Amino acid sequence: MFTKRDLLRSAALAAITASTAKSVPVYAQTSADRPGFFKAKDIAEAGFIYGLPIVMNYAVMHEYAIDRSSGQFKAPFNQIKNEPNVFTYKDTAIVTPNSDTPYSFVWMDLRTEPVVLSVPAVDSKRYYSVMLCDGNTYNYGYIGTRATGSEAGDYMVVGPDWKGDTPAGIKQVFRSNTLFSVAGYRTQLFGPDDLDKVKEVQAGYKVQMLSAYLKQTPPPAAPAIDFPTIDKELVKTNFFDYLDFALQFAPAQGNENEIRAKLALIGVGPGKTFNFKDLPLEQKLEIGLGMKEGQRKVDEAVGNVGKTVNGWRVSGLPGDSAHYNGDWLKRAVAAQAGIYGNDPEEATYPFTRVDSDGQTLDGSKNSYTLTFAPGQQPPVNAFWSLTMYDGKSQLLIENPINRYLINSPMLPNMKKNADGSLTLYIQNKSPGADKEANWLPAPNDTIYLVMRLYWPKTEAPSILPPGEGTWQPPGIKRVA
Template identity: 45%
Template sequence: MQLEKAPRLILASLSILLSGSTWANFTATPEEARGIAKEAYLYGFPVVEMYKTLYTQAVDTTSENFKAPFNKIGNTAKAFTAKDTAFVTPNADTPYSFIWMDLRAEPLVLTLPPIEEHRYYSVQLIDAYTQNFAYLGTRSTGNNGGHFMIAGPNWQGQQPVEMDRLVRSESNIAYALFRTQLFDDKDLAKVEQIQKGYKVETLSHYVKHKAPPAAPEVAWPKPTPTMSDTPDLFRYLNFMLAFAPAQDAEKDLLARFAKIGIEAGEPFKLTDFTADQRQALEDGISDAKAEFAEFKKTKVDTHEVSSGDFFGTRDHLNGNYLYRYAGANMGIFGNSSEEANYIGYFVDKDGQPVDASKHDYTLHFDKGALPPADAFWSLTMYDGKNKLLVANPLNRYLINSRMLPDLKLDADGGLTLYVQQKAPAEDLQSNWLPAPDGPFYGVLRLYLPKPEVASGQWKMPLLNKVGP
């Protein structure tokens, strides 16, 4: 009997090998796989969400969101509107410039022009994990401009003596996101002129040396509609991890992920998994989403944690992948706390989710208690369903500190903003922030926040529901 079974087992094993099944690298039990999938989803979601933006801005030349090919700069000499869909929760105060950086062959040199002292600007440098590894600009390097070299993890060359700073990225694919403050519509021409002064070039071009061999061509996989919500996410994660060498602190974690087929540069084919294995991955993703939903309800909506916890360097995040996930889910590419503070308005003062189809709302600042920021502040409206700016008859997406001379103050010198779907009375419309006919959220941004924000001395106001 045993002799009869042996050949069948050998044939079955050969069949698995010849079919290319991933059983060989899916070694976890279904129960173990569920737990690993939950961890891997939280870990990988920001990476894959970043890839979606990379693809639409730097790869897909037919996309309406395409900005420029790799290692070239794309400028948008206007603030974002409801028509811009490249990433969720964009700001509409600062026209963007974009550089998707491929650092495999050699570093890039970013040149920034001198900018007038009273105008805020920044260059946020983001690695493949959505970690903010450095900043250039008003706060970090000043408004005098300069030359800044961005190098990948494997570069071993010499920094030119005239370079103002060398910055290292832990991934070979990275993002430079420029923000240039726009004062008003009349200021667009000046912003456009500033953007023309932003330059990017390879190090070899900058020092006028022979260029090194080009990096291999990349076959960028086309995004799918469900890639961020299903186990298909792990296929894109494997692809992106090939550009991000494993960090020593994460080698054990990545070895655990390998038990369900997550490995840098390796294929990930769901069709090769058993039904139980696929179900385990789906259940793990559901567990991760449930954990985030509870976290958002109990910690984010109650302001127990803030955006400053979600964005920053690897050291700042310190292995908290739920926080990194939260940042990517609610507003990817958010600033580090020292650069900007974000306050999300998802609920009213009674803790109820805000919905402009059911209620009108007000946000009141006492006299002398406007948001304390050295650069500027703004309150921006977003649709709760798609997380994008809200189309409205005024084309008004925000109210910010530059608009204060045109806003109507209360009798006591305070400021009340009207957050609602329909226009308020005519004498109040200067203070109206149009909301969608349904769920929404607002984000109060403080650029270069003053110390009293971090210390808690300044107390944020809450949204008040109007009427019963």
């Protein structure tokens, strides 16, 4: 199964050693117009960092909304798919998936007209959010408990160039920067016996085109698109083919003009026809070396993101276009660390691969504990969780009790210590029947842990601003 982790580990060396059979250059420029080898390599490097989130997003969109045989297909464009369960180890399309809230997804095609998203009234005790994310992976708006409240409402999503009046009844208009966009819904689940109530909420989520909402004749359909197939092998060499394709649906913003102009010099961008397999060997080398160095820089930046707090990395990575402000490395790091992450005000995600002594977390070698002092659990308006992932793939792990996380709704069934503190047992084997309620099963290998604070409190103690807040996650302790 193709996972985004495979894409992240893009084996650019495959590009360098690709077939050297006779090929026809696709660049419109003459050799005199084309950048020299090292400049072209540098452009490919910068272009890889710029394009990584865009290509990652395209890969997810292709699996979820285009390729019906992908094994991860959800629904065609402009149709909502409600997931009746939380994600498990079987869900592999998105790295570090949340297993707290059953998801709903709608991939929107905004080429001909806006889409209207309607939400029902939701019990104020049940957190939900609808995150709007465009093809650049910018979070351009929210509907939900924190952002718009718990009342019912109709909201309109428009494309980058849409011009028109806001119809009566529409509470708010959100503008996507790209012609294809995704709405990701998260609906809180209080426990296994709560699933039917979650389904009732999901049944109230409605998606319709503006013309249907207004009971008018729809505009002519947009032209059919031949979406290129993407998988973990193709992306090794064809990364820029996919970026080239995706950019035609993403009008350039002002801060993109420079990188777009550079990419055009190597044949990438709207109106171009980049095709890796037809490049001469020297140009394949330029592209391959640039990709390899770009991936190295992203990997390095992911490891150093935010601030270290008791072994946890705490940062506020995701956001809208203004949040990134043309910092393409920051945007790539956010996507690689966990594509479709929330803005920190909606959810903040401390993560770690090490214990409080800086040693790599490894379930095959050690057992661990995490203890929250009395009154020192994560400060949130909604709820918090701690989720276990495989340290290599960043996917949920199969385990004997089908438990992928521990979250605050589980607290009534957990055991507290005599002083009121809460200890979680993080290990591969059961800590014993008396402690199993507090057990978070770990892989028999390296561990990646992510804490989620949904709608974090802003008054002290608070994790906000990320890395500077008055509340700090406690360190993971190795059990002797």
